Amino acid sequence: MPLDENHVFVPSNNEMSVLDQINRDKLPQHIAVIMDGNGRWAKKQGLLRAAGHKRGTEGVREAIEGCAEIGIKYLTLYAFSTENWNRPKNEVDTLMNLLVSSLKKEIKTLQENKVALHAIGNLSTLPKKAQRELNEVIEKTKDNKRLRVTLALSYGAREEILKSFKEISIKVKNNIISPAEIDESYINNHLYTHDMPDVDLLIRTSGEQRVSNFLLWQIAYAEFYFTDVLWPDFKRENLHDAIYNYQKRERRFGKTSEQIQ
Numbered sequence: 253m254p255l256d257e258n259h260v261f262v263p264s265n266n267e268m269s270v271l272d273q274i275n276r277d278k279l280p281q282h283i284a285v286i287m288d289g290n291g292r293w294a295k296k297q298g299l300l301r302a303a304g305h306k307r308g309t310e311g312v313r314e315a316i317e318g319c320a321e322i323g324i325k326y327l328t329l330y331a332f333s334t335e336n337w338n339r340p341k342n343e344v345d346t347l348m349n350l351l352v353s354s355l356k357k358e359i360k361t362l363q364e365n366k367v368a369l370h371a372i373g374n375l376s377t378l379p380k381k382a383q384r385e386l387n388e389v390i391e392k393t394k395d396n397k398r399l400r401v402t403l404a405l406s407y408g409a410r411e412e413i414l415k416s417f418k419e420i421s422i423k424v425k426n427n428i429i430s431p432a433e434i435d436e437s438y439i440n441n442h443l444y445t446h447d448m449p450d451v452d453l454l455i456r457t458s459g460e461q462r463v464s465n466f467l468l469w470q471i472a473y474a475e476f477y478f479t480d481v482l483w484p485d486f487k488r489e490n491l492h493d494a495i496y497n498y499q500k501r502e503r504r505f506g507k508t509s510e511q512i513q
């Protein structure tokens with residue numbers, strides 16, 4: 253191990269963990285995750301898909317704790333898409349039951365880690381029991397300030413945008429706003445995510461490289477990070493790798509590299 257100027261042993265770069273190399277002043281504010289690969293994980297183990305979804309809750313815990321430890325402010329998790337309603341009924345039932353049991357189980361950890369839970373999506377389509385449990389956890393954790401975790405449930409970005417179009421059209425019709433006054437921030441204010449910053453880093457597990465109708469408006473300038481890790485195997489080290497990789501990139505937002513530096 254090399255010595256530093258005070259003759260103290262310092263780990264050399266390859267002995268330093270990725271976590272040690274993350275710059276705490278350059279963290280993404282908002283990380284969004286497409287948690288994919290539960291089914292393939294189960295298949296690889298010779299188990300039913302339901303077992304993969306159950307094990308997927310461990311990935312959720314790793315992601316939440318990892319974000320809280322590092323100081324990420326917003327974590328949005330894609331848990332169930334509007335298209336996922338088209339899966340076999342028993343799988344949909346499993347996922348909804350798992351939502352209820354995980355909420356019951358995790359409330360304590362959320363409180364201990366000062367995590368506030370939110371939800372986005374067409375929540376009224378969820379089973380009543382899931383809605384009740386969700387509302388209870390949201391209410392109980394609402395004053396927690398360390399990290400906001402948003403579950404996207406029965407969420408579809410096109411539906412979200414369509415809903416905002418309808419709301420804005422009604423406002424135009426009722427002369428609350430004129431078309432000329434509608435700007436990007438006005439549209440943003442009509443999305444589920446109106447009180448959150450845009451996504452800085454979008455992670456998708458399982459090797460698939462697509463967006464699957466997730467946060468289309470909000471990822472306009474997000475950095476994408478794809479990993480082959482299946483969601484049930486996701487560990488905070490995988491989160492660290494994604495953040496480290498993100499920090500190595502130059503976000504230009506349309507400008508030239510020289511303008512950024």
Ligand code: IPE
Pocket residue numbers: 287288289290291292293331332333336347458483
């Ligand atoms: C992600 O895992 C969980 C949900 C979409 C609800 P999948 O169930 O999509 O797993 P794969 O893609 O079949 O492996």
Ligand code: IPE
Pocket residue numbers: 286287288289330331332333336460462464
């Ligand atoms: C996207 O995963 C939705 C969630 C992770 C909740 P899917 O597994 O449903 O996506 P596709 O169908 O492979 O694009």
Ligand code: MG
Pocket residue numbers: 288289290
């Ligand atoms: Mg999938």
